[in-house]
Amino acid sequence: MTLRITELTRVLEEFTRMSIRLPAAQRLSFTTLSVLHTLSTRGPKRLTELTATEQVTQSAITQIVTKLEREGLVRREPDPTDGRAILVHPTPAGTAVIDGRRDERIRRLTALAERLTPAEQEAIAAALPALAHLVELSAPPTTHRSAPPAP
Amino acid sequence: MTLRITELTRVLEEFTRMSIRLPAAQRLSFTTLSVLHTLSTRGPKRLTELTATEQVTQSAITQIVTKLEREGLVRREPDPTDGRAILVHPTPAGTAVIDGRRDERIRRLTALAERLTPAEQEAIAAALPALAHLVELSAPPTTHRSAPPAP
DNA sequence: GGAATTTACTTGAGAAACTTACTTAAGTTT
DNA sequence: AAACTTAAGTAAGTTTCTCAAGTAAATTCC
Numbered sequence: 001m002t003l004r005i006t007e008l009t010r011v012l013e014e015f016t017r018m019s020i021r022l023p024a025a026q027r028l029s030f031t032t033l034s035v036l037h038t039l040s041t042r043g044p045k046r047l048t049e050l051t052a053t054e055q056v057t058q059s060a061i062t063q064i065v066t067k068l069e070r071e072g073l074v075r076r077e078p079d080p081t082d083g084r085a086i087l088v089h090p091t092p093a094g095t096a097v098i099d100g101r102r103d104e105r106i107r108r109l110t111a112l113a114e115r116l117t118p119a120e121q122e123a124i125a126a127a128l129p130a131l132a133h134l135v136e137l138s139a140p141p142t143t144h145r146s147a148p149p150a151p
Numbered sequence: 152m153t154l155r156i157t158e159l160t161r162v163l164e165e166f167t168r169m170s171i172r173l174p175a176a177q178r179l180s181f182t183t184l185s186v187l188h189t190l191s192t193r194g195p196k197r198l199t200e201l202t203a204t205e206q207v208t209q210s211a212i213t214q215i216v217t218k219l220e221r222e223g224l225v226r227r228e229p230d231p232t233d234g235r236a237i238l239v240h241p242t243p244a245g246t247a248v249i250d251g252r253r254d255e256r257i258r259r260l261t262a263l264a265e266r267l268t269p270a271e272q273e274a275i276a277a278a279l280p281a282l283a284h285l286v287e288l289s290a291p292p293t294t295h296r297s298a299p300p301a302p
Numbered sequence: 303g304g305a306a307t308t309t310a311c312t313t314g315a316g317a318a319a320c321t322t323a324c325t326t327a328a329g330t331t332t
Numbered sequence: 333a334a335a336c337t338t339a340a341g342t343a344a345g346t347t348t349c350t351c352a353a354g355t356a357a358a359t360t361c362c
Contacts, residue, residue, distance in 0.1 A: 127278030
């Protein structure tokens with residue numbers, strides 16, 4: 001059996017739809033939630049770094065971070081290594097928002113997975129490490145401060 | 152081995168991020184693309200049905216469909232079975248937009264999957280039918296006009 | 303070692319994308 | 333056939349983004 005990427009892509013598209021359309025209890029826009037997710041899963045980041053991952057202008061990131069800060073979901077802290085830069089840290093409240101949404105996804109997915117056969121559940125379990133590896137190839141987990149590549 | 156839903160949820164979240172942040176060449180907003188995706192994968196739908204799947208107000212759907220129509224990506228057609236309703240059909244151009252984005256995802260995912268070991272690729276291939284089934288449990292493929300459930 | 307350039311962020315004005323509230327018209331109920 | 337419900341469109345206002353310009357810290361380069 002060989003891996004059909006087209007089929008995998010279609011399935012992942014559907015999971016994406018399931019994942020996104022959760023009731024946004026906190027009145028935060030899609031992009032704002034995405035920024036908070038990035039901070040919560042990847043740790044503190046500069047505005048510039050967020051600009052790169054979120055596909056909006058740097059100006060939009062400034063405004064989004066300002067809004068998140070007003071709501072107490074992130075903190076701005078000076079970057080000790082660069083006086084121009086700012087590190088945006090998620091607060092416990094901010095992390096709780098993301099965790100809450102994840103919990104909701106887990107609840108829903110659990111309910112669905114219970115309806116699979118044991119063999120199907122087994123197959124997914126067996127593939128999980130490979131799927132995690134695939135994800136990691138695309139977005140290697142960043143440490144707090146990544147060293148620039150050697151010249 | 153038993154299926155860890157929490158881990159699966161986290162992995163799927165990361166795929167979601169990969170999937171969304173494609174350069175939107177067509178100048179269409181996220182929600183607008185989502186509507187087009189729905190029509191392209193699920194077939195013609197009423198505005199009311201789109202309201203349910205997209206988590207925006209019915210008014211927003213009207214505006215989005217109007218925009219898509221101006222751009223030649225969908226057509227409005229009267230619903231023969233209900234004079235109040237309209238069925239929104241994707242045009243070939245509309246379908247092409249969605250297919251183009253999928254092609255880009257396939258290209259990227261192919262490049263990543265090539266870096267997995269054969270055993271990893273095999274594991275994902277073996278899990279694919281189960282993943283497809285899981286997705287289908289959440290959003291059964293709608294026929295053109297679904298009969299209401301028997302009372 | 304100090305001017306010129308680049309990098310990191312902010313601000314303000316305006317465009318785009320949504321929401322709320324209302325309207326019109328077709329179907330349903332009694 | 334009058335009263336109600338459902339499907340869609342419209343108008344006005346808010347929120348969210350982009351573009352352009354501005355400030356301040358770091359870097360480059362004579």
